[in-house]
Amino acid sequence: MSEDVTFRVFRGEPDEEGVPNGEMVDYTVEMDEGMVVLDVIHRIQAEHAPDMSCRWNCKAGKCGSCSAEVNGKSRLMCMTRMEDILEETPENTPVVVKPMQAFPLTKDLVTDVQWAYDLNKTIPPLKGPEEMDWKFDQVEADRVQEFRSCIECMLCVNTCHVMREHQLFDEFAGPRFFVRLANLEMHPMDEDNRLEMIKDDFGLGYCNITRCCTEVCPAGINITDNAIIPLKERVVTEYYDPIAMIAKKVGLRK
């Protein structure tokens, strides 16, 4: 049942100014049953282009390394079945694979995501209990376990227009880190409060709830409804709700 498939893959590096400089190159390889996009990329490397760059590790949607844009859509290459791709690709046209466009290009399908690591460091870590005597039940755990399933693939950031079109990487923490912040703010053991940072430094206000991030999240996290909107509500309560403001002044709330 093997048939050939043609991939049109971006090959290139940034020029001195950091502008991507390259071309789309066609490769045709044979396909086996059950292949995913990453398998085809590996076959291209093995048969045609050993130096073609791409990241991957787990090949099972667990590490978030293999993010790319396949036929214009942000996805994990290891969890995208060729069967589905061929269904959406018009006949006799190649499958188009590009690196994530919101991030600076490194080479071919690899981008520079250092921004994420730098930003993560600026988030105050969990302030947990000193004594080892905590208890919390599954209902409390459920609230944050969803956020903890994030594999840091950055597909949500790549898709969000605040980053992609407006490049507000310095003002806006982006969906991935709102997930992380929501995890901390709703964590049953955390005693810190990061709402001021969330409002000012992390620019939560830039998000206008388009839900594009949620749509692409391979971990199935309901980023907008479960992380961003509750954070927005908390910010409103903290800073714009008169009763809460008085309570804070007289020391009833942290």
Added chain:
Amino acid sequence: MTEDYTTHEYDVVIIGAGGAGLRAAIEATRQGASVAVICKSMLGKAHTVMAEGGAAAALANKDPRDSWETHFRDTMKGGKYLGDWRMAEIHAKESPDRIRELEQWGAIFDRTPEGLTNQRNFGGHTYPRLAHIGDATGLELIRTLQERGIHTGMEVFMEYTVRHLFKSDGRVSGCFAYNRVDGSLHVFKAKATVLATGGITRCWAVCSGSWEYTGEGHALAYWAGAEMGDMEFVQFHPTGMIWPPSVRGILVTEGVRGEGGMLTNSEGKRFMFDYVPEMYRDEFADTEAEAMEWVDSIVADETPTARRPPELLTRDVVAKAINSEREAGRASEHGGAYLNISWRPEEQVKKKLPGMYHQFKELAAVDITKEPMEVGPTAHYVMGGVKVDPITQESTIPGLYAAGEAATGLHGANRLGGNSLSDLITFGKRAGQYAAEAAEGIDVFGDIDDDELNRVIAETLAPLSREGGENPAKVVEDLRDMMQEKVGIIRQGHQLKEALDELESYREREASTSPGGTRIYNPGWHQALEIGAMIDISQMCALAALAREESRGGHTRLDFPTPEHSHWGKINSVITMGTSGEMELNHVTYPPIPDHLKQLLDADDLHEEE
């Protein structure tokens, strides 16, 4: 030729950013050491992220009968008594605190109704012992350590590959690495170095590991002169995916069986009842009714009184059973066995095993809540590795420490599921602590020999200037197929000898690969550089396997099909590099087990009389 390189200086350099490396880094910085962490992939993506089922620790939250003593006993028994009892004792005693500490740092494991850390059943563990979050425990572990680690001051050099360890005056004094992204060259001087480089399973065609598992860490230690122990013991996990071909080897967590998954053959028979070894006969159900009773208690969240189903035997036993069923012509459609959890209610499967549900749905178009999975053995874990002091984790070379899968000792001939994640945090901590303490006592960095450095640089860059040779991917593919066939789950003397001969031809092929391209993010070049380590690792495994004329744990010889207790049951293999560069094999024993610990073990298993 003079190539530019950058020199860095740190008290402690940690190679590897999986669970072991990150836990070591947290501890070393806590002691005040300056710490560099070097890793091949990006932070948070190391192999540990893939771990599924859980981390074993005798918290006794689910079953009050559990204790460190039972965990010690299970670990020794599962390792077929070839493990280092000193490490097994430390691990059993310290792992509960290491798990609690993770929660203190933000990990959210699944809960019991009382609000404590929940624990799940796994093969070889007498009681439910694995702290877990669904089937994504590795992600929880690595993310928690990562988020703790980035605030400790450790510096991370990600997408760097270490190629060589330097020694001065017999002590490891640093390492050489290249940056995978821009091809730049780096020397790291260190007062103490920790190897936390994970495993080697990429040497087999069907494996659960990623491209990182080429065994470079093991090879670095060997090249530096360290003793490598137990290299014949490779764990073939019984349940890897087998269909479609492109997903072959991807892991199906043992958690499926812990949650009541049943293994059947093409005739619909639950065959594991036929494979219960003598040493486990008392502990496992011998009828389907009894097995079902156990599962019912688990589902109802009650402490079971029935004995456990034979699907939860240790991995070596289950893997060989699936293999035997296939040999007997009773394989599933694509050559494995059926694993069925679909008899449990759909929501429960999705809650307990979300990753498996997703993985089969996306990759195999199988809905595990409705139909059985097809599974077969996959190379999964190496019990062998760098021999270490059980307390400090220092190798036989001063200044070099090892922890996690890169080290050996805890697991003996077969690792129990869940004992790796707890190994990482228990011994990762110790390695970081003792490395930092050692560094504190050292005032100046050791010298790095210029000739040695120039030679390493030349070797590193050589593949880029070769032309007309093979694609490195082809050499690696052939090597992995050869290892699968000749040094696989069932071994034979003549095949092991053939493997050792053939490996020599791979050295020639390795020396003439030509990946083409530049130094910028060039996977072909990176792969060309990995082959040397893969060949040495494969040779270690074949050599140690050829010598061990018995079957035990992860090592099975068709020509010596039973365990031999009086001789082999008491000795461990050790490989070192001889003076002229040849590989030398010896056998040694651990110190005798003191009586108070021996009493915890099953007297019948010890074969003292022989």
